[in-house]
Amino acid sequence: MTTDQLKNFRQLHSKTPGHPENAVTEGVEVTTGPLGQGLANSVGIALAQEHLRSTFSTEDFPDLFGNHYTYVFCGDGCLMEGVTSEACSLAGHLGLGRLIVIYDNNNITIDGTTDISFTEDVQKRYESYGWHTQHVKNGNSDLDGIEKAIKNAQQVNDKPSFIILDTTIGYGSKVEHKPSAHGYGISSDEAVAELKKSYGMDPSKKYYVSDEVKQYWDEVKQRGDKNASQWNERLAAFEKKYPEKAKELHAMKQVTLPENLKDILPSYKPGTSEATRKMSGKALNAIGDAFKGLIGGSADLAGSNCSKLANSTDFSTKDRTGRNINFGVREHAMCAMANGIASYGCFVPYVATFLNFMGYAWGAGRLSALSERQVLYIFTHDSVALGEDGPTHQPIEILSMLRATPGFYVFRPADGNETNASYAVAMSKTKSPSLLAFTRQNVPNLENSTYEKALKGGYILEDVENPELILLATGSEVSLCVETAKKLTNRRIRVVSMPSVEVFEEQSEEYRRSVLGNGSAPILSVEAGATHGWQKYSHVQFGIDHFGMSAPDNVIWEQLGFTPEKLGKKVEKVIGFYGNNQGQLYDVSARPQLEE
Ligand SMILES: Cc1ncc(C[n+]2csc(CCOP(=O)(O)OP(=O)(O)O)c2C)c(N)n1
Known part of the structure; x- marks a missing residue:
């Protein structure tokens, strides 16, 4: 300075x-x-x-x-x-x-x-x-x-x-x-x-530093330099004597992961179904086994969040090597502590709770992004489909808020392949926090999802020639869109899955256009949360712009129109509206560059 x-x-x-x-x-x-x-x-x-x-x-x-x-x-x-x-x-x-x-x-x-x-x-x-x-x-x-x-x-x-x-x-x-x-x-x-x-x-003297003070600080610097070089010598001796430990330490420092991460992640068969929070638990554990710098835990919801590292112990007064942290019911401190752990270096901390409780932790969440810290937010129970717990627990606005936050990556994977890809991208973003949103309820492993496609943040899941409409969805609503498209046999519908808007934004304009079309077909976005923000990618938005309700998940889906029959009717309305030339379609990817 x-x-x-x-x-x-x-x-x-x-x-x-x-x-x-x-x-x-x-x-x-x-x-x-x-x-x-x-x-x-x-x-x-x-x-x-x-x-x-x-x-x-x-x-x-x-x-x-x-x-x-x-x-x-x-x-x-x-x-x-x-x-x-x-x-x-x-x-x-x-x-x-x-x-x-x-x-x-x-x-x-x-x-x-x-x-x-x-x-x-x-x-x-x-x-x-x-x-x-x-x-x-x-x-x-x-x-x-x-x-x-x-x-x-x-x-x-x-x-x-x-x-x-x-x-x-x-x-x-x-x-x-x-x-x-x-x-x-x-x-x-x-x-x-x-x-x-x-x-x-x-x-009369401004910015004046006396000789006495200068000398004192010169000595501090000399002492620091000496300590640093002595420490580096001892580190070199340690590396020589304990090459395996040293290798692990360096891997932690650099966030080095196995070259082909996909090979260590779980694989899924189309047609099977499972909650994405469980798929998350498997991916987290696979990465945790390969990368010893992964350390974290939940705010008293470890079972629900599937966030325990099975092959590690709990960090406690007796066991300082444990990588499972029991944060207790302290969401805000959990996330602020994670920022501290990430600042220390050598660690990628993860934190877990229900998605809606991001509101409790946001003071720290925002600073993860501003301070460029890699923190994984493993937040489950990501929509009204969590059911009976009701509106106090059902996130509505949270995803929009996160997506509006500079430097925050948000992932809402639809199935196992997308969950794996979301973790892979999140682990590669060493200067950004990532929020991974997972379902409480089961979702099917999709026929046409792949790890590679999901790495792009958004991709064509189901395609047809010359589509009449594009359904654009995230997370659990992707399979709903696939089912809806299948039911509308006389319609030509493309389904786009968008596990991460931020990662999709990083793709070339050409790629983005190839996915979202050039304004040739209306795009209907479908997400079980606030529609705010989807206007950028779609012509019409279907979401939930009010608080949720306490009921079993299938009742809530029915009530809010998230069924193939009800979504099918909305699809017909959208096609009808634009087909009758009542509205002008535009190319959502075509925008002037305002930045200089
Ligand atoms: C979360 C938050 N709320 C409010 C402020 C605005 N603010 C800045 S300093 C301050 C008072 C701090 O008092 P204290 O910690 O006693 O500091 P001191 O008076 O000793 O400077 C407030 C309210 C802030 N920086 N952060």
Whole structure:
């Protein structure tokens, strides 16, 4: 970081944006800013650290891996956010002893002093989570006290540490202990000059670094360089002595998968049927056996999500090598921790719950994309067809929201082949999160689906010459479309399966046109969720733009018109409408390029 970058604070393309962003600034480990995320990330980092340490350490190399502490500096706001309660409760349960959190207890947030909304005993709360806690009463100037507390914390290896520092916001400025110290209170030249004076600095010097400070940091750099070269030497010795372990470690770091991934994934016979969540469980396990960096779990729905790695153990205080994480009912922390695990390197974390609960976890989900972290979201029970649990559990808007999120890959495979392909693509996207949506209910393995075709994100599943209409569907609605097309024997209908809109978008324009036609036939999209977004790919949309209902799945399908008979009638209407020239067809792939 150069002084010029500091001068460019919060300016376009600077490395000093308004909040720290790991994808922008080297050395920034996680993107924080939304309060609470950083602390929740750190629990994932500390977990990854313990796992790596236990998995790769040997008697002669006891401290080569994960031999460090994870430090967090957090404020009142972070501790008010629910996500940190979830994460820190789990950190205490798991005894993540190398995690050290320093709490800047200044009793001020934006709206005033914390007595207007935050009066609990935070220390007792953290004690009850199973943390080691300390309190430094003068966090403004008792440097010895702070150092002592950190050293104490380093000695406690079976519990995470929480150090409360009582501090004064804006210490030494005219707006001490005032919310205005957040920004505008110390933004004028005059206020900055006052502050410098109170610290014994020369107010006329800007961006000035004294020789004493320079020398100190030069020494830090030298020490760091020396430590790094020593560590690299020891790593080389480790690689020589333990080539197999080293190979595995490098594979984890590079996310190296078997060359022909398809060969290790399960195969399916057309005509058989199974829920895609079960097919997902098989693919996940096959990849997990081949790639030891796959680590994750569910927010208390592991059985329903089919998300356990059968050949691994549970990560616990007694077993740090387990790759199954029991997150408990903590969706938001689960996803924030996954961002932390991914940030650590060497791991592709996965998280699992019902698709609808993405809403609970979205604070972290959005940051997976912004911070370019490869996290697999294995979210099941992906539509109203989950049935009796009803509208509280049935996702409607979630897929649209995810597809609208920059950098997020969304997969909704229709069968086993598409499930395999979705995993293959998701594993290859090392700088993006992927959400894989799976059914609760059985779906048939399709006659004409293939792994290779599904790798393109969208493809022609059933074709006819000169189609009168194109049915475009995802997931469980693909087989409905195939059945509907079959029933309409006097109609010429193409069926397109689109397991991933984002992957389809990456294909050439020529390919996309070959799939969606050139406006020669109307396209009717079919997805059991909000129609929002499908306008880009279809002329008419059939979906669900209201909340669902509690009933058995076949009753819901019937009620909402997702049966071959009812969809067939809609198909006739669409063909009739455009056939009578009531509407003008257009080529959905033909668009001007607005980007320069
Ligand atoms: C999730 C989220 N909500 C709201 C904000 C806006 N915000 C920024 S700072 C802040 C107050 C933070 O108070 P505290 O953590 O005590 O920090 P300090 O006052 O010590 O700077 C708020 C509400 C945010 N950044 N993230």
